[in-house]
Amino acid sequence: MVNKTFWRCNICNDIHYGIAGPETCPTCQTKNAYVEVTKEEAQKVMGF
Numbered sequence: 581m582v583n584k585t586f587w588r589c590n591i592c593n594d595i596h597y598g599i600a601g602p603e604t605c606p607t608c609q610t611k612n613a614y615v616e617v618t619k620e621e622a623q624k625v626m627g628f
């Protein structure tokens with residue numbers, strides 16, 4: 581079973597949902613900037 585979680589870019593607050601954060605942020609091009617966050621944190625960042 582694969583557990584998908586939320587990941588947030590430390591630099592530009594981009595939210596990614598998946599098994600792991602992208603190696604390079606598609607928005608700000610920063611490498612290894614993603615940190616795992618809870619669903620609640622991700623929703624807060626996205627403005628829900």
Ligand SMILES: [Zn+2]
Nearest residue numbers: 589592605608
């Ligand atoms: Zn970014």
